[in-house]
Amino acid sequence: MQDARFVRVLLRRPDLRTPFPRKFAERLRGQTVVRVARRGKYLLVELSSGDTLVMHLGMSGAFSVAAGPSAERAEADRHDHVVFEMSPHAIVTFNDPRRFGFMDLVTRKAMPGHAALSKLGPEPLSPDFDAAALARACKGRKTSLKVALLDQRVVAGIGNIYASEALHRAGLSPRRKASTIATRTGAPLAGAVRLTAAIKAVLIDAIERGGSYAATRGHRFRVYEREGEPCLTKKCRGTIKRITQMGRSTFFCPTCQK
């Protein structure tokens, strides 16, 4: 991807969740890719111009890459909203049926103050994210542990599946108040230590299995989408339950998650 050049950018509609910025295609054309990075759920492509292409897949967004010139490309799907024609020959297509994804071009100057990016919590797999950091972020929070994990300011990048998965792995109930894993002084309790380790383990596991949601579809999660099925924790005879928290499904085992 490094040194790849944007030859042509095709927008097949004016917006995703938000409108594309003015002159989006023009500003990309001719730029080369300096670096590809990620922050939380945001994809960042640094360009030779100094701008950063900031992208989010939302719920249903996906990229596909095809080698070869565009002329050889098959008929576009109705949800293929953006096509990047790269040099050397590669066609990168963004498909997103629900259009909850978005793309933006941010200048070097505007990057530090970016509304969404600047509020993100620590990267879960970085050393910055430890039990003390999690405890601090949960301190004083009246909301549930599950909802706290979905808050990208607490820790960046956890979604609805892995919030449930991590809590099961840590043996913590999603219904617990987030503040109960931190002491009043902010020192981490055993729960924070276990949850931090569980989050890291769940993510590493997912990445090793192929990373994406699509790639994990075939494998059985520990609790996600397993309502009514037996708990997989050793020696636990519990049954997975599904509840709704803040309008979103949570799966957990009431027997081994306290």
Place this chain on the structure above:
DNA sequence: CCGCGGGCCTGAGAGC
């Protein structure tokens, strides 16, 4: 500041 509800979109599947 926090917590919560609604809205944004389309598609898949269940039930009638």
Place this chain on the structure above:
DNA sequence: TGCTCTCAGGCCCGCG
């Protein structure tokens, strides 16, 4: 077959 309903991996906005 077709309608209606619910649910889906995320985030933003406005309210209290």
